[in-house]
Amino acid sequence: MNSLTETLARATLRGSDGGAFPKSAKAVDFPLVAGFYLEKAPSDDEIKTFVDALEAFPELRSAATPRDSKSVKNLRHLRWECVEDVGNVKAMRRFKRVEVETAKELSKVFDDAMLEQFDTSAPLWDCVIVTRKKGVSSVWDDDQTGYPEPPVVLVRVSHAIGDGIALVDVLKRVSSALDGGDVKLLSFKRRAQATKRSVLAAIWAFITFIFVCMYGAMKALLTAAGPYDTKTTFKGSRPPYGFSGKRRVVVCPPVAIDDIKAIKNVSGCTVNDIVVAALAGAIQAYHAKVGDKSATKNPFLRSATPYAFPERVTGALTNSWTFVSLTFPMGVMSATTRLQKAKKTCDFMKRSPEPYVTRWLNKFVNAAGPDVQRKVVFDYMSRHSMVFTNVPGPTETIVLMGSRVRDIVFACANLVNQVSVVSYSGSLRLTLVVDPDATPDAQYIGDMFKNEIECLRKEVL
Structure with a gap:
C-alpha cells in the first residue's frame, strides 16, 4: 500500500470509531457506492461470473491488515493480505438481495448503503441486489428520473481499494459493450496552449x-x-x-x-x-x-x-x-x-x-x-x-452481470x-x-x- 491507500484503509478499519476523522467528530467510514440499473435481476450463475472477473484483482480478494506487531493498535502501517482464493464461495456471501415496493423504500436502501460498515476481516466490498416485490402493481410509483424502477445492483467498495480511475479499470474488466467488445470511455485532452508568443508575452x-x-x-x-x-x-x-x-x-x-x-x-x-x-x-x-x-x-x-x-x-x-x-x-x-x-x-x-x-x-x-x-x-x-x-463513465451502453445497464448512479457520503x-x-x-x-x-x-x-x-x- 502507498501512504494514501494506508490512510483510507485505516479509516475503513476504524469504521464507526471516527473513520478518517478524530473520535470527537463521531464519523464513520464512508464507502463508494455505484448503482447499476439493469434490465433484469442477475441470476446466481451471472453473479458467479461477475465475481470471477473481480477476483482477477488481488486487492478484491484481500483484507487490510497491520503490517507489523507495532501497528496492531494504531494501524500505522498496513498491507493487503489475501484471505480468499480465486473461486472461493465466501465471496457470494457478500451479495444481499433486497425487495422494495416503493421508490421511498428504494431511497432508504441507498441511504443505508452510504453508512453501513464493512466486515474488515473480509475483502472490503459487497453488493446489494434490489428488486421489486412480487405481486405489486406494475406501475412504479415515482418519477423515473430520480429513482428508476429496479432491479438495481449497488456495488459498495472501500475507497482503500482504489480511486475513480482505478475502479473504472475494474468496470472495464467486469463489463462489456453491447456487441461484446471493450467498454468505451471518454478520452480527455488538455486545452491547447498557444504555440507562438511574443517576447513580452x-x-x-x-x-x-x-x-x-x-x-x-x-x-x-x-x-x-x-x-x-x-x-x-x-x-x-x-x-x-x-x-x-x-x-x-x-x-x-x-x-x-x-x-x-x-x-x-x-x-x-x-x-x-x-x-x-x-x-x-x-x-x-x-x-x-x-x-x-x-x-x-x-x-x-x-x-x-x-x-x-x-x-x-x-x-x-x-x-x-x-x-x-x-x-x-x-x-x-x-x-x-x-x-x-x-x-x-x-x-x-x-x-x-x-x-x-x-x-x-x-x-x-x-x-x-x-x-x-x-x-x-x-x-x-x-x-x-x-x-x-x-x-466519467462509459460513453455507450454496457452489459453487466448478463444484462444491459439502463442507468448508473454514483454516490458517496462524507x-x-x-x-x-x-x-x-x-x-x-x-x-x-x-x-x-x-x-x-x-x-x-x-x-x-x-x-x-x-x-x-x-x-x-
Whole structure:
C-alpha cells in the first residue's frame, strides 16, 4: 500500500470509531457506492461470473491488515493480505438481495448503503441486489428520473481499494459493450496552449507562472488552518463540526451530454468548467429558495475536489490523488458570467502546483502519525462546504452481470455534503449526499442544476 491507500484503509478499519476523522467528530467510514440499473435481476450463475472477473484483482480478494506487531493498535502501517482464493464461495456471501415496493423504500436502501460498515476481516466490498416485490402493481410509483424502477445492483467498495480511475479499470474488466467488445470511455485532452508568443508575452507568462506557483504552494500549506466557508444552508453544519449520523442520497434528473458539448464548443470552456458553473448557479438558486441571507451576497463557498495524478501503473488498483480547494463563483450574476468565472478559476488551478504540494504535505503528515493525520484531515474538510467529484463513465451502453445497464448512479457520503457527477451513455447525472436536517429540500439543487444548463444553452448558443 502507498501512504494514501494506508490512510483510507485505516479509516475503513476504524469504521464507526471516527473513520478518517478524530473520535470527537463521531464519523464513520464512508464507502463508494455505484448503482447499476439493469434490465433484469442477475441470476446466481451471472453473479458467479461477475465475481470471477473481480477476483482477477488481488486487492478484491484481500483484507487490510497491520503490517507489523507495532501497528496492531494504531494501524500505522498496513498491507493487503489475501484471505480468499480465486473461486472461493465466501465471496457470494457478500451479495444481499433486497425487495422494495416503493421508490421511498428504494431511497432508504441507498441511504443505508452510504453508512453501513464493512466486515474488515473480509475483502472490503459487497453488493446489494434490489428488486421489486412480487405481486405489486406494475406501475412504479415515482418519477423515473430520480429513482428508476429496479432491479438495481449497488456495488459498495472501500475507497482503500482504489480511486475513480482505478475502479473504472475494474468496470472495464467486469463489463462489456453491447456487441461484446471493450467498454468505451471518454478520452480527455488538455486545452491547447498557444504555440507562438511574443517576447513580452513570454516574459509575462513566466512572471504569471512564478506567481501561480507561489500562491498555489501557500494555499496548499495554509488551507487546513485558514478561514471557514461562509455559514450557509447548503454548508449545513455549524461549529463544532461533526457527523450527525444521518445522510440522504438525492438523485437528480439527468442532463444530456450533447447540450453540454454544444455549450463547450461555442464557449471554449471545458465540460468541467460548465459543471462547476451550473452547480454554483444551482446552489445560488437554492439559497434564494430557502431564504438564506447569503443569496443576496457573495458567499465564500468551496469544495474539496479530488485531483488525480496522471502517473500511475495501468490496470493496478491504487490511490493516486489528493484534494485541492476549489472556490465556486457565487453571487447574483448571469449564467454566462458565472461560466467565465468558473473557467478562470479552473484554468488557474490547472497551472497551480497546489496538488503536488498537498501530496508532499500528506506524506509529511502521515509520517507524523495517525492521530495528527486525522486532526489535519478534519481541519481541512470542515472548512469546506462540500466534496465535489466528477466521474466519467462509459460513453455507450454496457452489459453487466448478463444484462444491459439502463442507468448508473454514483454516490458517496462524507463529513460535509458530497456532490458527485457521473456520465453514462449520453447523459450526465448529479447525486448529492447531505444531512437532511441541516440541508433540507436538496432535491431543488438538482432541479436547478438542469435549469442552469438550459440557461447556458440559451445564452451561449
